[in-house]
Amino acid sequence: xxxxxxVRPGAGTRTGARRAGSHLRTPALFLLPAFVVIAVFFVLxxxxxxxxSLTDLSARTLTNPTFVGTANYEYILSSRWTPxxxxxxxxxxxxxLAFNVLMxxxxxxSMSLLPDRVGNGLRLLWLLPRITSPVIYVLIWQALLxxxxxxxxxxxxxTQRSVINAYPWPAVILANGxxxxxxxxxxxxxAIRSIPRDLFHASAVDGATTWQTVRRVVLPLLxxxxxxxxxYQTLSLLASFxxxxxxxxxxxxxxxxxxxxxxxxxxxxxxxxxxxxFGLGAAMAAVLVVVGIVASLVYLRVFRFDELLSRPKVExx
Amino acid sequence: MTKPVRKMLLAVALAALxxxxxxxxxxxxxxxxxxxxxxxAIHRAENLEAAVERMNADLEARGADYxxxxxxxxxxxxxxxxxxxILLGFESGQAPDIVISSHxxxxxxxxxxxxxxxxxxxEQYDAFDDIADSLxxxxxxxxxxxxxxxxxxxxPFYYNKKLLGELxxxxxxxxxxxxRILSGEFTWQDVLDVAEQAxxxxxxxxxxxxWHRPVNGPDFWHTYYAFGGRLQDPQTGQLVxxxxxALGIFTLYRDMVERGVLSRDLIxxxxxxWHRAVTDGQVLFNSAGTWTWAQWAVEFGMGFxxxxxxxxxxxxxxxxxxxxxxxxxxxxxHMLFAxxxxxxxxxxxxxYVASPELDVRALESAHLPILETTRALPEFVEDxxxxxxxxxxxxxxxxxxxxxxxxxxxxxxxxxxxVEAGQVSPEEGVEIVVDELRRALGDDVIIE
Numbered sequence: 001x002x003x004x005x006x007v008r009p010g011a012g013t014r015t016g017a018r019r020a021g022s023h024l025r026t027p028a029l030f031l032l033p034a035f036v037v038i039a040v041f042f043v044l045x046x047x048x049x050x051x052x053s054l055t056d057l058s059a060r061t062l063t064n065p066t067f068v069g070t071a072n073y074e075y076i077l078s079s080r081w082t083p084x085x086x087x088x089x090x091x092x093x094x095x096x097l098a099f100n101v102l103m104x105x106x107x108x109x110s111m112s113l114l115p116d117r118v119g120n121g122l123r124l125l126w127l128l129p130r131i132t133s134p135v136i137y138v139l140i141w142q143a144l145l146x147x148x149x150x151x152x153x154x155x156x157x158x159t160q161r162s163v164i165n166a167y168p169w170p171a172v173i174l175a176n177g178x179x180x181x182x183x184x185x186x187x188x189x190x191a192i193r194s195i196p197r198d199l200f201h202a203s204a205v206d207g208a209t210t211w212q213t214v215r216r217v218v219l220p221l222l223x224x225x226x227x228x229x230x231x232y233q234t235l236s237l238l239a240s241f242x243x244x245x246x247x248x249x250x251x252x253x254x255x256x257x258x259x260x261x262x263x264x265x266x267x268x269x270x271x272x273x274x275x276x277x278f279g280l281g282a283a284m285a286a287v288l289v290v291v292g293i294v295a296s297l298v299y300l301r302v303f304r305f306d307e308l309l310s311r312p313k314v315e316x317x
Numbered sequence: 318m319t320k321p322v323r324k325m326l327l328a329v330a331l332a333a334l335x336x337x338x339x340x341x342x343x344x345x346x347x348x349x350x351x352x353x354x355x356x357x358a359i360h361r362a363e364n365l366e367a368a369v370e371r372m373n374a375d376l377e378a379r380g381a382d383y384x385x386x387x388x389x390x391x392x393x394x395x396x397x398x399x400x401x402x403i404l405l406g407f408e409s410g411q412a413p414d415i416v417i418s419s420h421x422x423x424x425x426x427x428x429x430x431x432x433x434x435x436x437x438x439x440e441q442y443d444a445f446d447d448i449a450d451s452l453x454x455x456x457x458x459x460x461x462x463x464x465x466x467x468x469x470x471x472x473p474f475y476y477n478k479k480l481l482g483e484l485x486x487x488x489x490x491x492x493x494x495x496x497r498i499l500s501g502e503f504t505w506q507d508v509l510d511v512a513e514q515a516x517x518x519x520x521x522x523x524x525x526x527x528w529h530r531p532v533n534g535p536d537f538w539h540t541y542y543a544f545g546g547r548l549q550d551p552q553t554g555q556l557v558x559x560x561x562x563a564l565g566i567f568t569l570y571r572d573m574v575e576r577g578v579l580s581r582d583l584i585x586x587x588x589x590x591w592h593r594a595v596t597d598g599q600v601l602f603n604s605a606g607t608w609t610w611a612q613w614a615v616e617f618g619m620g621f622x623x624x625x626x627x628x629x630x631x632x633x634x635x636x637x638x639x640x641x642x643x644x645x646x647x648x649x650x651h652m653l654f655a656x657x658x659x660x661x662x663x664x665x666x667x668x669y670v671a672s673p674e675l676d677v678r679a680l681e682s683a684h685l686p687i688l689e690t691t692r693a694l695p696e697f698v699e700d701x702x703x704x705x706x707x708x709x710x711x712x713x714x715x716x717x718x719x720x721x722x723x724x725x726x727x728x729x730x731x732x733x734x735x736v737e738a739g740q741v742s743p744e745e746g747v748e749i750v751v752d753e754l755r756r757a758l759g760d761d762v763i764i765e
Binding site for chain 2: 059060061062063075078079080142146147150160161162164165166248249251252253254255256269270276277
């Protein structure tokens with residue numbers, strides 16, 4: 001291991017300290033771009049968002065906002081819709097996440113069992129929605145789910161109603177999930193392919209069925225990819241609302257499918273007569289930043305991320 | 318140097334001076350943004366270009382040292398997107414010199430200092446004197462004029478004549494409907510009853526008896542007005558919310574849903590699906606705008622003859638027998654960006670837009686002209702549809718010019734959609750609106 005050798009010689013002496021300092025320069029250099037990117041694209045916007053959330057910035061006050069302290073946060077807390085929107089957000093993230101991960105896992109495993117040519121073709125098909133522009137993708141859903149006689153699904157279900165309005169949550173979760181599952185599918189497929197073949201041979205020699213191989217060999221080795229996909233998708237679902245906006249715009253009725261990020265968008269940017277409320281929207285976004293950070297910390301602990309980064313107990317040279 | 322040579326040099330120098338003076342003529346570059354969002358309204362942008370040509374001809378005739386050029390942009394996106402784009406333009410100082418938008422945007426934009434008051438220009442150019450007097454109130458805010466009105470409209474109540482015929486109405490009965498609505502005899506309750514009969518008789522399918530617009534917008538306010546509602550206090554300028562009127566409209570829509578007349582899935586339906594069902598002859602009654610007449614003919618391919626054969630139009634009915642029927646107008650306005658370096662030139666250009674030859678193009682998108690002269694032109698008098706709807710302007714209402722009206726409107730629409738979806742009762746819907754209005758607007762709104 002080279003990392004051990006980097007600090008050991010002369011440690012504790014002045015020369016050693018100097019050398020150790022110079023050795024830190026290289027890692028620091030490598031870390032710098034990531035540090036700059038995180039500072040510019042995460043820390044700075046987050047700080048700005050918190051700052052804006054303490055002002056009354058709106059279409060009227062864009063040039064001259066005033067400091068209003070925690071008024072925007074109090075406004076959110078006093079809203080009768082806050083509990084409903086929180087419930088919707090939890091429902092949306094949990095169900096879509098479950099669909100994404102399970103579907104991605106199912107696709108990756110089943111397609112790995114197929115001959116490569118067929119499996120790759122099917123994977124490509126699943127990637128089509130992801131490479132389609134969200135607006136076009138939703139237009140296709142809208143056409144499929146339109147009321148009879150225009151919509152295919154309404155015809156199949158034997159209903160005259162708009163399927164989006166009749167079943168808003170299944171529509172939202174499916175539209176999101178089908179796109180989301182493809183990410184998991186790719187990552188899990190790559191992970192399955194990196195499993196040494198001899199493990200499969202060994203399980204076959206032991207007489208394991210396909211299910212037993214999946215259960216006892218594949219799934220345990222997919223723990224880290226599953227953690228990554230779960231954590232990544234949670235954060236991305238918390239912040240994503242474009243498909244809900246385009247499909248249901250948070251309706252029908254009172255905030256029936258409005259999630260937190262969509263609510264923030266509506267308050268900040270969406271108004272029929274253009275009086276947008278950036279300060280309030282920023283306060284809502286700031287809440288989301290905090291929720292995202294907490295969720296990340298919880299995931300790191302639940303999946304024991306520190307074990308992934310710790311030195312292997314067995315070293316193979 | 319001989320005398321003739323000196324003379325020749327002098328002549329050349331003079332010629333060069335004249336030529337350089339001619340070359341020194343500057344061009345004032347303007348930018349103008351317009352929105353349909355319907356295609357037939359493209360004249361809003363084209364009129365700006367035509368006005369530039371006319372103005373340049375006059376500039377040449379009077380020997381001015383500049384000419385005008387304009388770059389126009391015609392949007393067919395949603396109002397929401399359009400307004401956001403303008404707002405970012407205002408904020409970044411890159412807004413167009415001329416913005417065409419709804420007259421109700423004036424409150425927010427004037428308060429923020431984004432648009433310039435136009436009073437001095439209105440006095441300066443005679444062309445503006447020809448604008449119908451009734452239109453100036455739409456663009457006046459806090460005692461100043463902030464826009465030149467454009468393309469006023471009425472919002473009629475449409476009925477499908479063929480479907481009424483199938484329901485057993487005679488031609489005479491169908492032809493008399495606008496008159497019965499005008500006299501206050503045929504009310505919203507009758508709309509509900511007739512539409513229910515049509516559903517029960519199988520003339521239209523359930524939920525297709527009456528359709529309002531599927532998204533937030535001004536059409537709900539004419540019905541709110543019909544139920545006696547007020548939106549603004551003329552003395553204080555504060556917004557007003559009338560509980561009884563809101564309860565009236567919420568109860569009407571809830572009854573319509575429960576009796577199978579109004580589809581509970583109407584709200585949030587894409588506009589294209591809405592127009593497609595209406596133009597396919599599936600909907601008995603609907604509330605829309607005069608411009609939809611042109612939209613159905615042009616954009617949805619019916620042609621003007623078929624539209625005329627299929628649809629009849631009237632005022633929005635009264636709430637009670639003998640009550641006053643209404644409509645609503647939301648004229649657009651040309652507004653000038655306060656940060657423009659060419660305010661004077663842009664204002665002069667607007668005086669060229671206010672000419673009957675350009676104003677008459679409003680007819681192409683089934684909007685009404687703004688100039689008294691245009692309303693006397695044969696093109697307008699002979700336009701059967703528009704000359705027949707112009708009387709509606711005597712019954713018209715408007716939305717308030719108030720910076721808080723955006724939130725007001727969003728809160729009201731959200732409650733209305735919940736009532737239609739059956740999520741809350743009409744009474745609960747009204748109380749939610751009251752709570753939310755108080756929370757969001759405080760003293761800016763009077764609850765009555």
